[in-house]
Amino acid sequence: MSVIKTENLTKIYRMGHTKIYALDHVNLSFEKGEFAGLVGPSGSGKTTFLNMVGILDKPTEGRVIVMGKETSSLNQKEAALFRRKYIGFIFQTFNLFPHYTAFENVEFPLLLLDLSTEERKERVMEALEMVNLAHRANSKPSELSGGERQRVAIARAIVKRPEIILADEPTANLDAKNSYNVLDIMADINEKLKATFIFATHDEKVIKYLRRKITLNDGKVVKDEVMK
Amino acid sequence: MVLLKLAYKNLVRAGLRTWLNALALSFGLVAIIGLQGLYIGMGEQAASVAKDAEYGGGQYWHKLYDPYDPLTLQDAHGKIPQNISKLISEGKATPILIVQATAYPQGRTVPVLLKGIIPEQKILKFPTGVLKSEDVDGIPALIGERMAAELGVKEGDYLTVRWRDVNGTFDATDVKIVKIMSTTDQNIDNGQIWVPLKVLQRLTGMEEEATIIVVSPDLKNPPPAPGFEFKNLKFLLKTIEALVKVKTQGTFVIYIILLSIALISIFDSQVFSIFKRKKEIGTLMALGFTRLQVIILFTLEGALHAFFAVILSALYGAPLLIYAAKVGYALPKSATESFAIALGERLYPRYGTGLIVGTAILVFIVTTIVSYLPVRKIAKMKPTEALRGGIQ
Known part of the structure; x- marks a missing residue:
């Protein structure tokens, strides 16, 4: 069974009388x-697709089915609970919280779950x-390098063991060395946790790691290929 | 609980901004408690002085007596009932006879009230004992400093006084000022001349009569007295309470200004937070916080300023207010005269638990409302727009 499935997923933004198709009848499915x-140029619909799958936005047309649930009809509260x-x-x-330590930032998603302090x-x-940041648990984001910050963000994304991890240009603010480091970690986590990773990227370094590359252009899927 | 903890952490970690807002709010809180305490103290002080010098534990009024209508004095006197006479002999009550009169100091005419009181009485705390003077050549009279100033007399001076007796016949005599007393209670001073009760009863032909009878504070359940009506302290102090209330209401404008200054800064901080922390709001939503939870979090952040303000107020305000309550505020004589109620030379504020807790709760409620108003905007915020940050 697909973890994520989209059927004729369409998102239209209106600018005055002009309709802009951010996503145009996209049909995709992702397995666990x-x-x-x-991948694709800016404005091709990558982030919009992630937002739809993450239930941060609603489609204009079509359906998004995540974990077997039709999510387009969820209200904001149900969507928040689903994301959680x-x-x-x-x-x-x-997007780390600057006043909180690495530990506290990672702990955030767990605060709303029914867990004991010890479990958290x-x-x-x-x-x-x-x-690989256990030794920096008490450091605040301002005391961490860009690569370390992104690793804290990854830890925050995986701490609740989600089925799906959506990464929007995760290496865009990192240098090559840190990008590879972060990608190695994500690939490793993907192996260990079997979580579905979906990236929105146009970074060649990320593309090298992908096992499946979907090319978007003007909101349409133009290529969907399995990578070696 | 989680949201409260997060709000607390966010505020504490925001550092100086939080403490400046809390400090501004605490100024309002301390000022309100201070001012309100001053009025409560004023009311209690005035009531205490009035009880000591005028009301005792309550008063019997002759059924025709109306303190606000001097014309009633002509008829407002009657025989002291037997059961009350017994109380008087036991020192549990003291009668006062009030007669309208005219004084003639240095050829001037000054309307006064002649008040007869038992010199030996111990219920009212002013020096009526001086009226016992047997060796006085003439009738001994006790007046207050205000009356003395108005009449232009000093101790030892003689003063001609004219009155009407029970039959309406004018009579006159000289009284000797044996004592000029200093009192904060204008009601036993202004326009009044105190003389021995027996003398006044004799001069007016109102033997064994009184206009009012003051009872001792120790007397529980005053008995009924034919021809007289008992007025308890609640009734007698009503005027003072009303006066203090009016004065307190006048200070509401100050409270509003003081609180507004602090609340505007909190409102401003909240508006600033919504704009500056838009990405944070979006991230919280992405992490699974509902909009309502984000709204509660931000509202709590604002509302907790009141909590910090209470802490700050306790730190610097409590010692300040306690010191003020201990030392009191010196009042110039002109100020005490203008207040129309009995005030001492120093005014001692009084802060009850109700005042402190009530003011803190009021500040907390108002702060919460002010904090919530800008935060409502989050309810309309789309997570995707919030995540992009910037100004919408």
């Missing part, structure tokens, strides 16, 4: 444990160890 990426349980996000700009601590440290 995939390490797939959406199944979806992890990694952002281009890391165990899970956070486990996630930080997976990204």
